[in-house]
Amino acid sequence: MVVFLLLSKSHQNHLPFMKQKISRVLLVALSAILVLSSCSKAPEQSKYIPKEASFVASINTKQLEQKLLESGLSNEKILETISKTASGADGSEDTSNPVTKGVKDFQNSGVDLKGTLYFFSSATPDGKMYYATIGKLTDASKFEAYVTKNIPNVTVTTADKVKIGIVKIEEGTNATLAWDDKTVMALISPDFEKYSSFMDTDAPAVDNSAVLTTEVKRLFNLKDDEKASSMTSFKEFSKENADIAYWANIDATVENSLKNMPGQAGMAVAMFGNGLKKLIEGSFYISSLNFEKGKVVAKSTGYYGKELKELLDKHDSKTVDIKQLEKYPSDNVFGYAIMAFDTHLIGDLIKALGYDSMIDMQLTKMGITMNDIMNAFNAEIAVIGSDFTVKETPSMWDSTYTNKEPSAKWLFTFKIGDEKAFDKLISLPDMKDVIVKEGDKYILKEVPPTMGAKIEGKDIIIGSSQELVDNYATGKSGGKISGDMISNAKGNVSSMYIDFQKLSKNVPASVFSEVPDSLVTDVKGLLKELKTQSGTVSGGKQVSTAELTFVNQDENSLAQIIKLCTKAYGIFKQKQAAEAATWSQMGDDEEIDTAVAPPAATNVQ
Numbered sequence: 001m002v003v004f005l006l007l008s009k010s011h012q013n014h015l016p017f018m019k020q021k022i023s024r025v026l027l028v029a030l031s032a033i034l035v036l037s038s039c040s041k042a043p044e045q046s047k048y049i050p051k052e053a054s055f056v057a058s059i060n061t062k063q064l065e066q067k068l069l070e071s072g073l074s075n076e077k078i079l080e081t082i083s084k085t086a087s088g089a090d091g092s093e094d095t096s097n098p099v100t101k102g103v104k105d106f107q108n109s110g111v112d113l114k115g116t117l118y119f120f121s122s123a124t125p126d127g128k129m130y131y132a133t134i135g136k137l138t139d140a141s142k143f144e145a146y147v148t149k150n151i152p153n154v155t156v157t158t159a160d161k162v163k164i165g166i167v168k169i170e171e172g173t174n175a176t177l178a179w180d181d182k183t184v185m186a187l188i189s190p191d192f193e194k195y196s197s198f199m200d201t202d203a204p205a206v207d208n209s210a211v212l213t214t215e216v217k218r219l220f221n222l223k224d225d226e227k228a229s230s231m232t233s234f235k236e237f238s239k240e241n242a243d244i245a246y247w248a249n250i251d252a253t254v255e256n257s258l259k260n261m262p263g264q265a266g267m268a269v270a271m272f273g274n275g276l277k278k279l280i281e282g283s284f285y286i287s288s289l290n291f292e293k294g295k296v297v298a299k300s301t302g303y304y305g306k307e308l309k310e311l312l313d314k315h316d317s318k319t320v321d322i323k324q325l326e327k328y329p330s331d332n333v334f335g336y337a338i339m340a341f342d343t344h345l346i347g348d349l350i351k352a353l354g355y356d357s358m359i360d361m362q363l364t365k366m367g368i369t370m371n372d373i374m375n376a377f378n379a380e381i382a383v384i385g386s387d388f389t390v391k392e393t394p395s396m397w398d399s400t401y402t403n404k405e406p407s408a409k410w411l412f413t414f415k416i417g418d419e420k421a422f423d424k425l426i427s428l429p430d431m432k433d434v435i436v437k438e439g440d441k442y443i444l445k446e447v448p449p450t451m452g453a454k455i456e457g458k459d460i461i462i463g464s465s466q467e468l469v470d471n472y473a474t475g476k477s478g479g480k481i482s483g484d485m486i487s488n489a490k491g492n493v494s495s496m497y498i499d500f501q502k503l504s505k506n507v508p509a510s511v512f513s514e515v516p517d518s519l520v521t522d523v524k525g526l527l528k529e530l531k532t533q534s535g536t537v538s539g540g541k542q543v544s545t546a547e548l549t550f551v552n553q554d555e556n557s558l559a560q561i562i563k564l565c566t567k568a569y570g571i572f573k574q575k576q577a578a579e580a581a582t583w584s585q586m587g588d589d590e591e592i593d594t595a596v597a598p599p600a601a602t603n604v605q
Contacts, residue, residue: 043116045134045183046238048219049228053122054253056228056237058245062114064558067243067291071559075107081566105150110142111135111184123256124215128208130189140181147177162220166209176212178220185219187212233284233303242288243558246300250283275353281305294553298546309540311352315342317536320489324382324413329468329477333485334408334502338382339494339534343417347374368424375421378458381414389506404511411463411472416442416455493542494534500527501551519571522564525551 049056068074107113115136123129137143140163147154147165154177156165165177175188189208228234228249237247254277282305289298304312318340325336347370350356360370388408395401416422426435426442435455436443442455444462452466456473463469471477489495504524512520528551534544550557 043136045116045136046118047227047229048134048183048185048222049118049120049234050122050219050222050226051228051231051234051249052252052256053120053228054249054256056118056120056234056247056249058240058242059117059119060241060243060245061117063241064243064291065114067556068559068562071556073559073562075103075113078562078566081570105146108142109146110137110139110144112138121256122252124211125218126211127256128189128211129256130187130208130212130215132185132187134183134185137179137182137184140179143179143184151177159217160220162217164213164216166213174209174212176209176216178216180220183220185216187216233286236303237286240286240288242290244289246285246287246289248285248287250280250285251277254280275355279307279311279349279352281307283308291556291558293556294550296548296557300544302542302544304537304540304542307352311348312345312537312540314348315345317493317538318342318380319491319493319536320382320495321380321415322486322490324380325384325481325486325489327472327475327478328384328386328411328481329471330386330409331480332502333384333386333481333499334388335496335498336382336384336485336489337494337496338489340380341493343374343377343379347371366428368428372421372424375418376416376425377422378415378417381412383410383412385410388503390508390511392508392510402510404508409464409468411461411468413459413461413472416458416460419458488531488533491535492533493536494532496530496532498530500529516571519568522567526560526564527551 046058065075068078112135118134119132120134121129121131144156144163147156151165151167154165154167156163158164162178162180167175167177169175169188175186177184177186179185189212224230229238231249233249234247237245258277283303285300285302287298287300289296320338320340324338347356350359350370356370363369363373386409388406391405391407392402393405395403423437425431426437433445436445444453444455444460447453447466451462451464452469453462454466454469454473455461459473461469461473463472485497488497507524509517509520528549530546530548532544532546535542548557550560552560
């Protein structure tokens with residue numbers, strides 16, 4: 001955009017001549033390049049994010065606000081609705097409401113609420129992990145006034161034109177605020193050792209204020225090659241024009257975990273750390289989430305580095321077996337999760353981490369190898385649920401009360417791989433009470449009476465009843481799952497589906513006995529379904545998507561969520577006020593009774 005403005009000012013008197021000399025195609029191409037470069041440029045505050053960041057999330061507040069405005073919502077209207085719905089029966093605005101007051105104060109804090117906000121996790125050069133938020137300022141003096149007025153016990157100092165405020169949250173946990181004329185950041189570093197300690201809970205907490213003060217000074221003075229924006233993966237992330245975007249720096253995540261993971265977990269990570277670092281080097285994830293009309297759409301792309309790409313390329317991406325869904329004997333399926341992968345991939349991952357020899361040494365004592373286990377199973381897994389209900393049964397203690405118990409049919413299935421390897425596995429002494437082979441049939445033993453289980457061919461089937469398992473195994477009553485559910489899974493490595501309407505319609509009204517009918521109707525009528533898909537790995541990357549669909553397709557999904565939450569908040573506050581009034585009245589009655597009635601207690605002894 002800067003280039004475009006310079007061109008405009010420098011050559012505005014020569015445009016007729018240029019039009020004669022430059023073809024229409026080149027002009028279109030030049031315009032496209034300028035537009036794309038301006039759109040993909042990261043906001044100014046992103047330059048303060050270090051390349052050691054494990055993850056970065058960005059929130060495009062301007063874009064979100066515009067979507068709310070299109071649905072008739074503004075920040076002011078939302079606050080007004082909250083204050084009125086949380087007030088008394090007359091509907092007057094409750095100006096003392098802490099939520100309303102707090103947000104209104106922050107709106108006048110000098111923070112740019114229409115700019116991009118960044119959240120990230122990183123580590124200081126000496127390995128101390130912290131979480132941070134970075135935003136844009138419109139007025140630094142207003143922000144300083146807001147800090148001194150609204151944050152108790154804050155100490156503000158100045159270093160190289162950067163204001164630094166130390167905020168004590170609790171013993172050993174301080175937050176550090178820092179800002180200059182354009183940018184504000186907040187850092188916090190929890191004492192992980194204190195919170196992870198189960199044996200020495202009285203250990204003194206560590207004061208991190210000095211460490212964080214040093215870190216904010218560093219962040220405000222990062223060199224170009226120290227910034228996350230210098231990395232190719234972060235540049236890709238910056239192109240995401242999403243409501244919410246997410247970048248996972250896998251290299252930094254592992255490095256920071258190796259330095260900071262406390263206790264036994266830290267020891268375990270350290271043991272295979274070098275192998276893991278080599279395996280995931282150059283890998284990263286970029287995700288986006290957008291609130292659209294009638295749905296929330298998420299997309300995630302995993303980019304795999306050289307070592308991991310080569311390992312994944314050794315194993316063809318398997319797609320799910322649709323027959324696992326088609327055989328299910330019910331037309332009232334509310335959801336499923338299905339996936340497929342080559343089990344040998346797990347073995348190669350273990351080998352890449354350097355643990356194969358140690359594991360094989362232990363398994364050999366049992367008479368098997370890791371390769372036997374990988375060969376024994378074919379990782380085609382499905383979990384299916386149907387016929388959800390909530391049953392009301394009389395309480396065993398009091399027949400006037402009922403217990404509400406959710407009930408559903410469910411089935412879990414996976415497949416046997418190489419039969420010789422599987423036979424070798426089940427011949428182990430520890431397996432004789434679990435599964436045996438009689439002739440060419442496998443028999444599952446000691447199945448709980450409330451469940452069913454069976455091995456049919458190469459399908460291992462476990463379900464909520466033996467009848468369900470038998471019907472699924474024969475396939476006589478299958479083929480009832482809707483086409484949308486099937487198509488959602490077809491051709492993917494994994495898929496999930498949930499039908500919220502089938503779940504909600506079978507929940508009796510008595511479950512919501514203390515919730516107003518209007519709110520129950522809104523809750524039940526909000527969500528329609530959730531679909532997720534993960535495609536095959538191709539060219540060193542894998543794309544996954546998720547779509548949360550709403551019943552109302554004509555209004556933005558975020559607006560629907562906010563309206564429902566605002567309504568629920570108002571009902572909660574009104575109920576809270578009514579209960580407080582009742583208790584207050586009871587207290588007044590007791591005082592009156594005590595004052596008027598004779599001291600009867602002295603006569604009953």
